[in-house]
Amino acid sequence: MSVRIALRDVAQARSGDKGDLANVAVFAPTDALYAAFLRELTAERVRAHFGRFVRGAVDRYEVPNVRALNFVLHQALDGGAARSLRSDPLGKSYGSLILRLEIEVSDEELAGVEVGRRAPR
Amino acid sequence: MQTVRIGAGQGFYGDSVDGALDVARRGGVQYICFDALAELTLAILQKDRFRDPAAGFARDLPAFMRALLPICRERGIRLITNAGGINPVAAAAAVRAVARELGMDDLRVAVVVGDDITSRVDELRAAGAALANLDTGESLDAVRSRIVFGVAYLGCAPVVQALSLGADVVITGRVADASLFVAPMVHELGWALDDWDRLAAGVVLGHLMECSAQSTGGNFSGDWWNVPDLDRAGYPVCEMRQDGTALLTKPAETGGRVSFDTVKEQLLYEVLDPRAYLNPDVVADFTTVQLRDASPDVVEISGVRGRARPESLKAILGYLDGYAGTIAIGYSWPDAVQKARRSAELIARMVERSGLQPLETVTELVGVDSTHGSAAPVPDDPNEVVLRISARFATEAEAKRFPRIATPLGLNGPPFIGGGVAPQGARALLGVWPSLLPRSLVEPGVEVSVEEAVAV
Numbered sequence: 405m406s407v408r409i410a411l412r413d414v415a416q417a418r419s420g421d422k423g424d425l426a427n428v429a430v431f432a433p434t435d436a437l438y439a440a441f442l443r444e445l446t447a448e449r450v451r452a453h454f455g456r457f458v459r460g461a462v463d464r465y466e467v468p469n470v471r472a473l474n475f476v477l478h479q480a481l482d483g484g485a486a487r488s489l490r491s492d493p494l495g496k497s498y499g500s501l502i503l504r505l506e507i508e509v510s511d512e513e514l515a516g517v518e519v520g521r522r523a524p525r
Numbered sequence: 526m527q528t529v530r531i532g533a534g535q536g537f538y539g540d541s542v543d544g545a546l547d548v549a550r551r552g553g554v555q556y557i558c559f560d561a562l563a564e565l566t567l568a569i570l571q572k573d574r575f576r577d578p579a580a581g582f583a584r585d586l587p588a589f590m591r592a593l594l595p596i597c598r599e600r601g602i603r604l605i606t607n608a609g610g611i612n613p614v615a616a617a618a619a620v621r622a623v624a625r626e627l628g629m630d631d632l633r634v635a636v637v638v639g640d641d642i643t644s645r646v647d648e649l650r651a652a653g654a655a656l657a658n659l660d661t662g663e664s665l666d667a668v669r670s671r672i673v674f675g676v677a678y679l680g681c682a683p684v685v686q687a688l689s690l691g692a693d694v695v696i697t698g699r700v701a702d703a704s705l706f707v708a709p710m711v712h713e714l715g716w717a718l719d720d721w722d723r724l725a726a727g728v729v730l731g732h733l734m735e736c737s738a739q740s741t742g743g744n745f746s747g748d749w750w751n752v753p754d755l756d757r758a759g760y761p762v763c764e765m766r767q768d769g770t771a772l773l774t775k776p777a778e779t780g781g782r783v784s785f786d787t788v789k790e791q792l793l794y795e796v797l798d799p800r801a802y803l804n805p806d807v808v809a810d811f812t813t814v815q816l817r818d819a820s821p822d823v824v825e826i827s828g829v830r831g832r833a834r835p836e837s838l839k840a841i842l843g844y845l846d847g848y849a850g851t852i853a854i855g856y857s858w859p860d861a862v863q864k865a866r867r868s869a870e871l872i873a874r875m876v877e878r879s880g881l882q883p884l885e886t887v888t889e890l891v892g893v894d895s896t897h898g899s900a901a902p903v904p905d906d907p908n909e910v911v912l913r914i915s916a917r918f919a920t921e922a923e924a925k926r927f928p929r930i931a932t933p934l935g936l937n938g939p940p941f942i943g944g945g946v947a948p949q950g951a952r953a954l955l956g957v958w959p960s961l962l963p964r965s966l967v968e969p970g971v972e973v974s975v976e977e978a979v980a981v
Binding site: 420421423465467468470472482484496521 | 564565568660744746747748750786789790791792794795796797798799800812813814815816841843846847849851885886887889891895896897898899900901913915917954956957959
């Protein structure tokens with residue numbers, strides 16, 4: 405059986421800026437779920453998800469020692485923080501943007517993962 | 526095994542000094558390193574220096590020193606900061622003045638110069654450095670006439686030299702963030718400058734510490750709501766061992782959290798290719814880093830591998846890129862989204878009639894799409910939305926005039942404005958041009974000098 409889950413419910417993420425490049429790292433909690441991330445989270449999908457924010461290419465790097473994928477987004481910060489017109493010139497919120505992505509995972513891949521922790525309302 | 530304990534004192538220009546004070550009081554450290562410089566900071570400091578040639582360093586440096594020098598002097602803690610920005614000589618003079626005020630006439634203040642290439646751009650190009658854009662390959666000719674500052678990223682060597690000369694405080698300009706932290710490791714542990722694995726370990730720790738609490742629970746995307754007392758987040762403290770393994774922790778009685786999960790997020794912050802993290806001192810392979818929860822709020826870091834340092838140094842140049850003017854108008858429920866959109870259409874027509882010539886425009890509905898763009902669903906009928914339109918102009922006069930054209934919408938536009946339409950000032954825009962420079966054109970000009978607060 406496979407289920408569809410939002411990254412928000414299982415993953416950690418952080419983004420950073422370097423000139424007009426942004427990086428977005430997304431972290432899986434277990435080895436099994438990391439394998440699913442490797443299959444589901446392609447550079448193409450991420451590029452499409454970020455839409456008009458990214459005018460250049462997207463590169464993907466694997467970081468298995470911390471079960472992460474690191475995406476490098478080219479021409480993604482409106483020319484860079486010091487000349488950006490956007491209200492988030494540093495792309496700090498890109499880490500949360502990637503958490504909107506949904507992926508298909510098997511029950512086995514989800515084993516042992518706490519899904520959907522939320523801040524107390 | 527020989528070790529050195531180093532604390533982080535600052536993550537950005539504008540940071541509070543409280544984190545550094547906690548590190549000095551309860552971190553058990555021998556050194557505190559301060560990273561005051563981001564790409565954006567250099568642009569800000571350039572604007573300061575443009576107005577006043579004696580400025581160009583972090584203005585809060587004297588206040589940091591006034592707060593920290595008494596306890597650091599008492600405990601023999603040495604301070605290393607790149608808050609010298611684009612005027613480290615003036616920064617060092619300001620620090621010596623603070624030391625004299627505090628009665629520390631024999632405080633030894635070192636200054637590192639040679640990173641500033643602002644006035645050398647043409648000379649460097651004549652000497653064979655093309656200074657093409659590292660990301661796009663574009664020729665510097667595109668922006669040459671608009672360049673206002675340039676710096677090369679230096680490694681740890683001049684800071685190590687300053688420490689060997691007995692400096693209590695080391696003031697630098699653009700020394701790479703992580704290299705500020707590598708310097709005391711090299712100095713204390715006797716690492717060779719071609720011991721790539723150890724240097725890479727130092728760079729990893731420096732990288733984990735340069736953004737203050739971002740590795741100790743700040744900006745944490747996991748269960749952030751359970752991270753205690755971020756109003757007094759503990760800044761990172763590392764214990765580096767001679768063999769290149771290290772512990773990362775934070776001072777006692779501080780907030781925050783140090784764990785595999787908080788540290789791993791910072792490991793990849795602002796990283797491009799994790800197998801080749803480029804630093805002036807070494808190329809570190811971040812995929813070799815092993816993180817392990819050793820005890821509560823202590824993470825052990827080991828296994829780091831490195832390769833020979835890059836042939837070139839990174840340089841960044843800043844160039845003027847016009848001026849931004851910004852309009853912001855808040856709309857309340859009902860139909861806040863529709864009102865904001867209609868208002869944006871009206872403003873577009875007003876701009877056209879005004880004769881203003883925006884070079885580009887960004888329109889955002891804050892509360893709807895400003896952070897996630899098209900990936901975020903438009904909420905059905907939110908309580909409020911802020912329309913924000915920012916436009917870039919060739920002249921400052923146009924950028925100032927732009928928000929004024931929208932003020933009549935306070936009375937003439939769609940109903941139920943919140944937050945008003947008061948025009949904001951214009952902002953000078955600076956483009957950042959990343960590039961590479963041969964070491965041979967920079968390193969011979971790097972100089973280190975040490976002077977006591979009262980010259981002997």
